[in-house]
Structures are given as C-alpha cells and as structure tokens.
Amino acid sequence: MQNNKKGLFITFEGIEKCGKTTQSRLLYEKLLSLGEEVAYFKDPGVTKVGENFRDILLYGKNISVETEVLLFAACRAQLVNECIIPALKEDKIIICDRFSDSTFAYQGYGRNVNLSFLENLDKYATKGLKPDVTFLFDFSFFEAKERVLDSKDRMETESVDFHNRVRIGYLMLASMEPDRFCILHPKLSKEKLHEIILKKVLERKTERRCLKKD
Ligand SMILES: Nc1ncnc2c1ncn2[C@@H]1O[C@H](COP(=O)(O)OP(=O)(O)O)[C@@H](O)[C@H]1O
Numbered sequence: 503m504q505n506n507k508k509g510l511f512i513t514f515e516g517i518e519k520c521g522k523t524t525q526s527r528l529l530y531e532k533l534l535s536l537g538e539e540v541a542y543f544k545d546p547g548v549t550k551v552g553e554n555f556r557d558i559l560l561y562g563k564n565i566s567v568e569t570e571v572l573l574f575a576a577c578r579a580q581l582v583n584e585c586i587i588p589a590l591k592e593d594k595i596i597i598c599d600r601f602s603d604s605t606f607a608y609q610g611y612g613r614n615v616n617l618s619f620l621e622n623l624d625k626y627a628t629k630g631l632k633p634d635v636t637f638l639f640d641f642s643f644f645e646a647k648e649r650v651l652d653s654k655d656r657m658e659t660e661s662v663d664f665h666n667r668v669r670i671g672y673l674m675l676a677s678m679e680p681d682r683f684c685i686l687h688p689k690l691s692k693e694k695l696h697e698i699i700l701k702k703v704l705e706r707k708t709e710r711r712c713l714k715k716d
C-alpha cells in the first residue's frame with residue numbers, strides 16, 4: 503500500500519540515545535500547537551501486541567534472531583493495521599519513533615539477516631506502507647554512549663562492532679532513498695535540530711497540499 507496522498511507519515515531513526523524521542527516529541531507538540539491533526543506512535547509499542555512483545559524483545563532471555571525478526575515484524579503489522587492506516591485515512595500527520603528502517607539496520611546490517619527476506623517480510627507486515635520523510639540521526643556508538651545510559655536493554659548491551667554495522671546500515675539505506683531521508687547531526691542543539699525538522703515537515707506538507715489539489 504502506498505501512502506496515497508492522504509496524511510503525512512514521518513519517522514525518526516538512529517541508534518539508541520541519538521535524540522529520536524526528544525525531537526519526535528518536540529515536533530508533535532509544535533504541530534499540535536499549530537492546530538494540526540497529529541498522531542504519535544512508537545515502534546515497537548502502542549498496541550497491546552506491541553507492548554507485550556516489546557518487553558520480550560528488549561529484556562527476554564535467549565531470544566533467537568529468527569524470533570527477534572518475526573516479533574518486530576508482528577509488532578509493526580499490528581501498529582500499521584490498528585493505528586497508522588486509520589490515522590492516515592483521517593488525513594493526520596503521523597509521527598513514529600522508529601519503523602521498518604530499524605529492522606533493516608539492526609537485524610539486516612547488524613545481525614546479517616538476509617535483506618531480501620527482510621524486505622518481503624516488511625512488505626507483508628506493513629502492506630507496503632513507507633514513510634514520506636525519515637529523519638536519521640547519524641551518531642557513533644561512542645558519541646551516543648556519552649549520553650546517560652541508565653538501564654540497558656538487549657540491544658544496548660551489544661558490541662561496538664554491532665552498533666557500527668547498524669550505523670553503516672542506516673547510511674546505506676539513506677543513500678538508496680535520498681528523497682525520503684534527511685540526515686541530521688545529533689550534536690546540534692535541541693533547538694536547532696527542532697528548527698531544521700519543523701522546516702522540512704512544513705515544506706513536505708505544503709508539497710502534499712499542492713499534489714492533492716492537482
Ligand atoms: N541535541 C541534543 N543535545 C544534547 N543532548 C541531547 C540532545 N537531544 C537529546 N539529548 C539527550 O540525550 C538523551 C537521549 O535522548 P533521547 O531523545 O531519549 O534519544 P533516543 O530516543 O534516540 O534514545 C536524553 O538525555 C536527551 O535529553
């Protein structure tokens with residue numbers, strides 16, 4: 503399913519602690535204050551399936567790679583069906599903290615799961631739905647580590663090499679779809695990042711409006 507000119511689907515991606523939550527929440531609040539209809543989601547999470555599997559995915563013991571891939575896909579399928587598609591139909595702006603690119607970066611590049619297989623699984627889980635804009639915070643593991651890490655989940659305890667592969671994976675994904683991705687430097691101030699993100703979103707929204715009129 504293509505995002506058929508209804509709504510606007512925005513995702514935030516990058517390794518842990520790069521600032522996704524901070525910026526996605528700031529954008530959400532700002533758009534609300536501008537009177538926009540906005541929905542905020544997190545992947546994995548939000549739905550009952552997503553919340554239950556999130557716990558297993560982040561803190562479960564002896565989780566196999568196969569289980570990990572399928573559970574992330576299941577969470578996303580539920581999120582798409584239960585939340586994202588209905589919100590898009592209502593013409594809302596959807597902001598999602600992580601989405602399919604996380605699977606390609608972490609399970610594909612990070613864990614070496616076959617990318618073609620992941621693509622097919624993702625198409626099935628998301629009905630082919632893709633974000634219109636993806637903000638990617640390009641951060642190294644060491645830079646991210648300087649930010650508070652209180653409790654560590656399964657991914658956060660992975661090796662430096664793993665996180666390097668994830669970072670490279672994200673950059674590969676961005677190079678394949680330069681129109682969708684907007685790469686940001688997480689070390690810019692929160693205010694500056696917010697300004698850049700808001701400008702990009704408002705531009706995209708205007709483009710969308712023009713397309714709809716045609
Ligand atoms: N631009 C920034 N500069 C400095 N610190 C930041 C910036 N953005 C976020 N932070 C801090 O970094 C930490 C992780 O941010 P968060 O938004 O939770 O990242 P993520 O959602 O990617 O894990 C938080 O303590 C947050 O306050």
Ligand SMILES: Cc1cn([C@H]2C[C@H](O)[C@@H](COP(=O)(O)OP(=O)(O)O)O2)c(=O)[nH]c1=O
Nearest residue numbers: 517518519545546574600601604605608657
């Ligand atoms: C959505 C998704 C997340 N993940 C990982 C990335 C994170 O380490 C973890 C989700 O944790 P989360 O707390 O949502 O992200 P963050 O720590 O960046 O705020 O799951 C995958 O490995 N594959 C996926 O498809």
